[in-house]
Amino acid sequence: MTHVVTEACIHCKYTDCVVPCPVDCFHEGPNFLAIDPDECIDCTLCVEECPVHAIYRDVDLPDGQEVFLEINARLITHWPVIVQKKPALPAAEHWAQIEQKRHLLEE
Ligand code: F3S
Numbered sequence: 001m002t003h004v005v006t007e008a009c010i011h012c013k014y015t016d017c018v019v020p021c022p023v024d025c026f027h028e029g030p031n032f033l034a035i036d037p038d039e040c041i042d043c044t045l046c047v048e049e050c051p052v053h054a055i056y057r058d059v060d061l062p063d064g065q066e067v068f069l070e071i072n073a074r075l076i077t078h079w080p081v082i083v084q085k086k087p088a089l090p091a092a093e094h095w096a097q098i099e100q101k102r103h104l105l106e107e
Contacts, residue, residue: 001040001042001057001058001059002035002036002037002038002040002042002057002058002069002072003035003040003042003044003046003047003055003056003057003058004035004037004055004056004057004058004061004065004068004069004072005017005032005033005034005035005054005055005068005072006054006055006056006061006062006065006068007054007064007065007068007099007101007102008050008052008053008054008096008099009032009033009050009052009054010031010032010095010101010102010104010105011031011089011091011092011095011098011101011104012051012052012054012088012089012092012095012096013028013031013032013033013088013089013092014050014051014052014088014092015028015033015082015084015085015086015088016049016050016051016085017033017046017049017050017054017055018033018046018082018083018084018085019049019084019085020043020045020046020049021043021045021046021083022041022043022045023039023040023041023043024039024081024083025039025040025041025081026046026081026082026083027075027076027079027080027081027082028079028080028081028082029075029079029106029107030106031089031104031105031106032075032105032106033082034071034072034073034075034076034079035055035072035076036072036073036076037058037069037072037073037076042057044057051096052096067102071105075107
């Protein structure tokens with residue numbers, strides 16, 4: 001199993017999730033973070049850290065978010081690891097209210 005970053009992260013990227021990760025499994029893209037499914041140990045520590053509740057266990061993905069399992073696995077192959085929190089994206093508070101933003105993911 002693994003945990004998965006989903007649509008809610010797009011254009012927010014709060015990065016609180018990376019702080020408790022004991023295995024440095026987060027990778028950073030322009031407006032989204034992805035979890036390496038081979039590194040994640042399902043500790044669940046990141047789940048409660050995300051202000052927009054973007055992180056789910058792969059078997060608990062909400063309807064419509066299943067595609068993010070493949071998206072996370074693909075994006076970690078060309079995005080660098082992130083291990084420290086950084087400021088959220090400038091319009092994060094606005095985008096936190098938007099549900100349909102899959103098409104805005106910058107790969
Ligand atoms: Fe994204 Fe939430 Fe982490 S918005 S960067 S999954 S804290």
